Amino acid sequence: MTSYLDKKDIHLSKNFFKKGYFIQKVSDLKSLKTLRKAVVNSLCETIKVKMKKEKDFDRFLNDIHNTIKIKNLNNTRLNILNSINSSSEFHQKYFEVAKNLLFSLVGNELAMQTRVNLSIQLPGDASSLLPVHSDIWSGDSPFEVVVWIPLVNCYSTKTMYILKPENYKKIHSKFKKYAGKNSSDFYKNIKKNVEWINIKFGEILIFNQSLPHGNIVNSEKETRWSLNCRFKSLYSPYGDKKIGEFFKPITIRAASRIGMNYSLPNLKK
Amino acid sequence: MGERVPQHIQNQIIRKFCETNRLEYSLSASEYAMKNSYLMLEEIINEKSSMNGIVFYSLFQLPENKIYRNNIYKNIIKRKKKIFFSVENFKLSSKNDILELEEIWDVKSVLPSCYKGY
Numbered sequence: 001m002t003s004y005l006d007k008k009d010i011h012l013s014k015n016f017f018k019k020g021y022f023i024q025k026v027s028d029l030k031s032l033k034t035l036r037k038a039v040v041n042s043l044c045e046t047i048k049v050k051m052k053k054e055k056d057f058d059r060f061l062n063d064i065h066n067t068i069k070i071k072n073l074n075n076t077r078l079n080i081l082n083s084i085n086s087s088s089e090f091h092q093k094y095f096e097v098a099k100n101l102l103f104s105l106v107g108n109e110l111a112m113q114t115r116v117n118l119s120i121q122l123p124g125d126a127s128s129l130l131p132v133h134s135d136i137w138s139g140d141s142p143f144e145v146v147v148w149i150p151l152v153n154c155y156s157t158k159t160m161y162i163l164k165p166e167n168y169k170k171i172h173s174k175f176k177k178y179a180g181k182n183s184s185d186f187y188k189n190i191k192k193n194v195e196w197i198n199i200k201f202g203e204i205l206i207f208n209q210s211l212p213h214g215n216i217v218n219s220e221k222e223t224r225w226s227l228n229c230r231f232k233s234l235y236s237p238y239g240d241k242k243i244g245e246f247f248k249p250i251t252i253r254a255a256s257r258i259g260m261n262y263s264l265p266n267l268k269k
Numbered sequence: 270m271g272e273r274v275p276q277h278i279q280n281q282i283i284r285k286f287c288e289t290n291r292l293e294y295s296l297s298a299s300e301y302a303m304k305n306s307y308l309m310l311e312e313i314i315n316e317k318s319s320m321n322g323i324v325f326y327s328l329f330q331l332p333e334n335k336i337y338r339n340n341i342y343k344n345i346i347k348r349k350k351k352i353f354f355s356v357e358n359f360k361l362s363s364k365n366d367i368l369e370l371e372e373i374w375d376v377k378s379v380l381p382s383c384y385k386g387y
Contacts, residue, residue: 238380252376
């Protein structure tokens with residue numbers, strides 16, 4: 001097989017295949033801080049508190065469960081989501097933060113999810129859970145990856161888990177045994193083999209969303225804040241999430257533009 | 270582009286879009302079923318009423334022919350009207366918006382020739 005990938009790309013790809021994810025320190029810290037600032041500012045506006053200084057962001061976000069009640073959480077989350085998604089700069093910075101990893105693992109002509117998602121997981125809150133799932137099972141294309149950005153340090157139950165590829169492979173071939181069962185039964189079976197993602201603010205996670213993943217009730221003393229967004233190679237197969245309604249092209253190259261606009265000369269009179 | 274959603278569902282989505290974006294929903298129109306018919310669309314665009322915009326269910330309801338599509342954009346902008354696309358949550362009111370929208374059309378139009386299997 002011919003492959004002209006450079007050493008860095010090969011290293012990343014091997015790790016991605018083996019672990020199902022890759023964590024990297026963000027080189028463009030300025031963009032990352034812009035993302036966090038946008039979330040914090042929108043949060044302050046939503047819950048009507050005084051704007052915070054950057055040095056206080058970490059504590060403010062981690063301790064937000066002392067200010068927001070669970071019953072108000074979804075409205076707060078929706079307000080912040082609408083605010084960050086109305087800004088094209090926010091989307092661009094999101095891409096910038098993950099650009100190098102995406103170019104290595106996905107390609108350089110990309111489609112990006114039109115709306116960035118936000119997870120807020122208050123300690124003890126069972127209403128914001130994502131039971132074990134693979135995104136492909138709910139309509140995503142296996143050609144997509146998720147770029148997951150923590151806005152605070154995430155660890156233990158304050159983070160997400162993912163099933164290792166080697167374990168998924170074993171389960172995949174015996175999936176029939178889950179017929180008639182539910183996702184909790186499935187989770188119980190894979191629980192011992194999942195990996196809990198330990199990640200700090202300043203790092204990003206890119207993961208294979210076809211692997212089963214999810215979260216459980218956050219039993220730490222801090223609130224989890226994380227952003228996630230899907231990317232895929234622009235011309236790779238789409239699932240139920242289509243171009244235009246769910247994805248937008250973000251890095252169309254010159255040759256593609258020429259090709260898409262080319263028509264053969266017409267000889268008919 | 271081969272997509273089909275029942276008309277009453279399209280209407281619900283359009284109404285919800287108007288509500289969310291604080292647009293006054295005044296008139297519903299359905300295009301004739303004949304292939305490549307845009308008679309109703311032309312009628313609405315050229316109407317000299319106080320109506321200042323058109324909300325589509327999806328941007329893929331526009332004509333597949335690029336030149337025809339571009340004429341529609343030009344006509345809309347000339348008449349200082351706006352068009353919205355509910356599913357894509359997209360507003361077209363300037364030349365820049367046209368470029369963005371056409372990128373999506375361009376990609377969509379080459380996808381049938383790209384790898385499809387999984």
